Amino acid sequence: MWNMSFTPPAVIDAEPFTSMPAHLRLERESEWAQANKPGQIVDCFLEGPVFDPEGNLYVTDIPHGRLFRVCQKGAWTLVAETGGWPNGLARHPDGSLWVADYRRGILRCDLAKGDVTPVIGHRNSESFRGVNDLVFDRNGLLYFTDQGQTGLHDPTGRVYRFDSNTRRLDLLISNAPSPNGIALDTHEKVLFVAVTRGNQVWRAPLLADGSISKMGAFQTFFGTSGPDGLAVDTNNNLLVAHASLGGVFVLNPHGEVTHFLRSPTGRTVTNVCIAPNRDSVVMTESSSGTILRAPATF
Numbered sequence: 001m002w003n004m005s006f007t008p009p010a011v012i013d014a015e016p017f018t019s020m021p022a023h024l025r026l027e028r029e030s031e032w033a034q035a036n037k038p039g040q041i042v043d044c045f046l047e048g049p050v051f052d053p054e055g056n057l058y059v060t061d062i063p064h065g066r067l068f069r070v071c072q073k074g075a076w077t078l079v080a081e082t083g084g085w086p087n088g089l090a091r092h093p094d095g096s097l098w099v100a101d102y103r104r105g106i107l108r109c110d111l112a113k114g115d116v117t118p119v120i121g122h123r124n125s126e127s128f129r130g131v132n133d134l135v136f137d138r139n140g141l142l143y144f145t146d147q148g149q150t151g152l153h154d155p156t157g158r159v160y161r162f163d164s165n166t167r168r169l170d171l172l173i174s175n176a177p178s179p180n181g182i183a184l185d186t187h188e189k190v191l192f193v194a195v196t197r198g199n200q201v202w203r204a205p206l207l208a209d210g211s212i213s214k215m216g217a218f219q220t221f222f223g224t225s226g227p228d229g230l231a232v233d234t235n236n237n238l239l240v241a242h243a244s245l246g247g248v249f250v251l252n253p254h255g256e257v258t259h260f261l262r263s264p265t266g267r268t269v270t271n272v273c274i275a276p277n278r279d280s281v282v283m284t285e286s287s288s289g290t291i292l293r294a295p296a297t298f
Helices: 031-036
Strands: 010-013 015-019 046-051 057-061 066-070 076-081 086-091 097-101 105-110 115-120 131-136 142-146 157-163 168-176 179-184 190-195 200-205 216-220 227-232 238-242 247-251 257-262 269-274 280-285 290-295
Touching: 010 290, 046 086, 046 097, 046 227, 046 269, 046 280, 046 290, 057 086, 066 086, 076 115, 086 142, 097 131, 097 142, 105 131, 131 179, 142 179, 157 179, 157 190, 168 190, 168 200, 179 238, 190 227, 200 227, 216 247, 238 280, 247 269, 247 280
Parallel strands: 010 257, 086 131, 179 227, 227 269
Antiparallel strands: 015 290, 046 057, 057 066, 066 076, 086 097, 097 105, 105 115, 131 142, 142 157, 157 168, 179 190, 190 200, 200 216, 227 238, 238 247, 238 269, 247 257, 269 280, 280 290
């Protein structure tokens, strides 16, 4: 059951915007592909879309450790290399780009210089499982997921909050089977986490002291993979990229699925973000290295 009106979600077809150019694709083996796409040569795997104020889009290429800028006309520029496996991206209030890098932890990228520096790489001398995605609140507090290879067989994925001013790192969740995308509602009173291998989106109220309480399943899906990247629009709709069902689900504030943004190119829709002018949605279809766009008519 998708919603209480007992009707299927309205389908909105996305269109290709741009794909990674052939000269930037790397036809070679990678340790990331050996673990996550066994037997395959993965020339790129795009995630982490985020816009800058000028309308440029930034994405990561996980297996080859690269960050790219895509201009409004669709041209690609290599911005930086992390030396790891970069996944999620988020813009810090100071204008820098912060990276959730599976191998290296949380990194900071100076976009003007292309310099990448570590922010936090472990907790109490213990390495992270493999960080995945991140989001800032209005005060600059960072929330991020630590996914690693967790799943229903090993439900020990974590979610953290980090204050870069005091260097305080708080563990909020320690029992998630593959925590992936992360988002805050528009009032920053609720934290959403995509729990990929549980095929759910979890919802947790944020209390005044910064702790969470009564975390529950906001929506449950199905498929060979599960919910991946998340985004929230100005109407508090939650956009959920599903990494095996070929699109983005739009959930209203009650958790009902109202729309589905359908991919025309492949089923591995991993991440989603909303354009600065709020009139369109951008999605990464990672199996083909394609960036998709859909009108935000919902």
